[in-house]
Amino acid sequence: MGEQAQDPAQEVHRLQRCINDLVGVLALPAIWRGSEPSQIVQTLLDVLLRILGLELAYARLNDAFGAMPVGVLRVAGYSKINPPPQELRSVLGDSLAAALKAPSRKYGTD
16 A cells, blocks of 8 residues: 555645646646647646646647747746746757657667
8 A cells, every 4th residue: 555644634635736737637628729739838838837836848839831840938937947938949949859850769779
């Protein structure tokens, strides 16, 4: 069996927060109806920042029609990250682009 919580009231509160977060995530598709893909990603990143306690979240959208990829960056208001968002977006986008161009490597085949 797992380790018991030290304070049952705190554990109940934590579980209630988890359920509220799950309900919020399940409601997102209804909010997104008719939205542009970039708006959907922005909303998702905002939710992930809050739920997971992240300092930043980044996603890159590739257009199926060959347009330039769009990088979406969200930084938490309490974050201690200093570079301007444009610089972070550029660094993250360049790193991701390089990783996507690198030949894929199968795990366990050194």
